[in-house]
Amino acid sequence: MKDEQISMALTDNSEASTLQKTGIILFASGILSAIIALAGAGNAQPVLFFWLAFGLSTAGGLLYAYTYFKNPSGIQNNGIFKNGVNNSGVIAWLTGLVFTGFYIILYWFPQYLEGLIRATDTFSVLLRNRPADQWFLYGTIYTLAVLVMGIRFIGKYRHSRYQVIRTLSVMFFQTGFAFLLPAVLLRLNQPEFYFSYFWPLKYSYLFPNDVNYFLNSGAVGYFMVFWGAVMTFIATPLLTYNYGKRWYCSFVCGCGGLAETVGDPFRQNSDKSLLSWKIERYSVHSVLVLVSLATILLWINSYTNGTVLGNFSGSFAKSYGFFIGSIFSGVVGTGFYPIFGSRVWCRFGCPMAAILGIFQRFKSKFRITTNGGQCISCGNCSTYCEMGIDVRAYAQKGENIIRASCVGCGICSAVCPRGVLKLENLDEKGRFEGYTKPEIN
Numbered sequence: 001m002k003d004e005q006i007s008m009a010l011t012d013n014s015e016a017s018t019l020q021k022t023g024i025i026l027f028a029s030g031i032l033s034a035i036i037a038l039a040g041a042g043n044a045q046p047v048l049f050f051w052l053a054f055g056l057s058t059a060g061g062l063l064y065a066y067t068y069f070k071n072p073s074g075i076q077n078n079g080i081f082k083n084g085v086n087n088s089g090v091i092a093w094l095t096g097l098v099f100t101g102f103y104i105i106l107y108w109f110p111q112y113l114e115g116l117i118r119a120t121d122t123f124s125v126l127l128r129n130r131p132a133d134q135w136f137l138y139g140t141i142y143t144l145a146v147l148v149m150g151i152r153f154i155g156k157y158r159h160s161r162y163q164v165i166r167t168l169s170v171m172f173f174q175t176g177f178a179f180l181l182p183a184v185l186l187r188l189n190q191p192e193f194y195f196s197y198f199w200p201l202k203y204s205y206l207f208p209n210d211v212n213y214f215l216n217s218g219a220v221g222y223f224m225v226f227w228g229a230v231m232t233f234i235a236t237p238l239l240t241y242n243y244g245k246r247w248y249c250s251f252v253c254g255c256g257g258l259a260e261t262v263g264d265p266f267r268q269n270s271d272k273s274l275l276s277w278k279i280e281r282y283s284v285h286s287v288l289v290l291v292s293l294a295t296i297l298l299w300i301n302s303y304t305n306g307t308v309l310g311n312f313s314g315s316f317a318k319s320y321g322f323f324i325g326s327i328f329s330g331v332v333g334t335g336f337y338p339i340f341g342s343r344v345w346c347r348f349g350c351p352m353a354a355i356l357g358i359f360q361r362f363k364s365k366f367r368i369t370t371n372g373g374q375c376i377s378c379g380n381c382s383t384y385c386e387m388g389i390d391v392r393a394y395a396q397k398g399e400n401i402i403r404a405s406c407v408g409c410g411i412c413s414a415v416c417p418r419g420v421l422k423l424e425n426l427d428e429k430g431r432f433e434g435y436t437k438p439e440i441n
């Protein structure tokens with residue numbers, strides 16, 4: 001490198017680090033304002049604390065994200081496992097505890113969030129024509145987090161068109177379909193509906209209570225039931241056959257969107273051991289069985305007017321909602337990002353991922369092809385696979401990667417220095433060529 005280029009790079013780096021520090025200070029001020037709002041100031045001065053809490057933290061986050069555009073694109077391995085945030089160290093555990101604590105309060109003790117909920121009232125009235133509740137607060141934080149961290153992600157992986165497009169896609173679906181559209185529906189006095197979530201992930205959409213409620217809500221409600229059924233039973237198999245599960249997990253889903261953006265700093269923490277692969281398969285398919293059972297039991301109960309099952313089906317569905325819908329998907333699935341990696345829920349719990357995975361494994365055009373001769377066994381691909389797949393093991397043998405859990409995020413390919421890995425939708429025939437069934441005990 002010439003002297004001039006070295007000095008430019010150094011200037012860029014020091015500018016980036018100053019911006020980064022300013023961003024962190026602004027973000028911390030936003031969090032401090034949120035804590036003051038929670039202590040009661042949000043009730044007294046809602047608008048002021050809305051701007052202080054959300055405005056400052058968003059501005060800080062954006063400034064921090066912007067610095068990624070100033071640094072070289074691509075993964076930076078430097079010290080990744082020496083940094084307490086990234087290596088499941090003490091700071092990661094503390095961060096995990098804060099995340100988990102927030103979810104516990106959100107689900108079961110929302111009264112402690114009152115100050116911050118009131119701070120979002122004006123925004124809620126503007127969007128939905130009604131005061132905020134804890135879920136509106138959560139939706140606002142969730143969407144802002146996906147947007148800010150999405151911009152950071154785009155800066156980091158801007159060399160890869162695939163990464164830029166799919167990140168813009170999850171940002172769009174989260175903002176438009178999971179935040180704004182349900183709010184507009186409420187404003188129009190229509191049922192709140194999330195067009196980007198389907199059964200079995202949004203399990204209640206095929207439960208008799210929800211179906212009856214939508215059917216009694218007029219033409220829009222009919223369309224919602226129709227949309228849910230078409231997406232679950234027709235679009236899901238067709239799209240997964242053609243593109244693999246990535247069409248949903250890496251382009252549409254809000255849980256996947258959060259994992260890819262907010263969870264990106266933790267993706268390397270996913271466990272790559274055979275034991276966790278085994279646990280993953282038992283766990284994710286058990287959840288699918290449970291949600292299917294809950295749905296079938298509720299419909300039997302509905303047709304027999306409760307004469308056969310009594311309260312059993314209702315209690316069963318409630319337990320599913322509590323243990324899987326709230327504790328597993330909400331508290332553990334997101335709260336444990338810093339410890340177990342970014343896709344804890346998608347990998348071990350999501351019943352939608354289980355269905356998509358079954359199609360992907362047995363009936364799909366999708367695969368990751370490997371040009372084994374080029375592999376230098378650096379291990380970047382395995383390290384950064386958020387689903388805990390030992391990608392290198394396949395690359396070394398030059399085998400196609402056909403795994404039910406692969407969400408098609410493409411990060412393995414983006415971080416490979418030798419261009420070994422390619423995500424492809426090819427003719428279904430020949431998919432298993434050169435493929436040896438992995439030995440799993």
Ligand code: SF4
Pocket residue numbers: 384385386387388389391401405406407408409410411412413
């Ligand atoms: S194998 Fe590659 S594309 Fe699949 S989940 Fe892992 S990193 Fe993403």
Ligand code: SF4
Pocket residue numbers: 374375376377378379380381382391392395412415416417418419420421
């Ligand atoms: S496939 Fe690429 S990233 Fe993975 S070990 Fe080989 S050279 Fe490294």
